[in-house]
Amino acid sequence: MVRLITHNLLACHVKGCTSNNFPLEFKDAKLELREAEYNPEFIRGFLPKIEWKALVDTARQLGDTSLPLEQPEMLDDEFLKNLHHVLLEIHVEEGSMICPNCKHDYPISNGIPNMLLAEHEIG
């Protein structure tokens, strides 16, 4: 599965594609929701590693509008629970991810993101 926590760490790596290569845009995404153990400490600790705008935009694109556009200063429980859900419980099982810059299409099948490149695309 591609969870949004993982998606937030994936970037296009086609040779020469080094700007505007993140975040990849989901296309034809088939979602599954699976409950995950809630650990506010983990979510809080992980927050600095997240590209916030990319996460919010992606979640909205997938139909989840629970996160605010601006990262709040006060991390209350409701916010952390919403963030937990977005990061860890939304799974993209099928579809693909498109690079916003070079339009490279990275397919997802059986929950596995295929980030492989052809020989001539490798930098």
Place this chain on the structure above:
Amino acid sequence: MEPTPDLSHLTRRDYDRVYEPAEDTFLLLDALELDANALRAAKPQICLEIGSGSGCVSTFLAKILGPSVLYLCTDINFHACRCTFLTGVQNQVILDPINTSLDSAVRYRLVHGVDIILFNPPYVPTSSDEAEDAQEGRTIEGSWAGGFNGMELTNVFLERVEHLMSLQGKFYLVAVKQNDIEHIRRSMLHSYGLKSEIVLQRRAGREHLFVVRFTR
């Protein structure tokens, strides 16, 4: 003692396409077990296994560290990614597999961001052609065929790994004697300032196996 992960869901057919855990795998498990307390105490957030194969090692690490860690697992072989995921499920841990070569696709976002990196590379000395074909074919041969000195793919990753390691980052590498462990250690210190220690070594049949741990 953490038990060896349950791999009973994997069959002969899986092991025709994906490396079956063997002495090298178990040496890495033993090394992680030895370091378990220190690994837990460092409160890691992101672990990255390169070439996760059956998923045995990341599952074991997830059993040591618990669910509040992201376990990214890359493999160039799609079947290995599936096995990795399923081994997590079988053992009630969540692993996030990515079908990619080494750290490609995550290195852009994980600059000095990974706390634990595991790599049991294709370390067997073979011809360069054999190693290259195996990587391009994305087959089981790619799990062991290591090219010149067994170091061709490892050398590519050794040039990239410092870029990924967090301040407290630890990098565990499996190697065999023919890889010239002392040369690897000297060059990582000289080129990237990474210190290293041999955590464990063991003779298994013809192989003299090592697990080396690199830190800043």
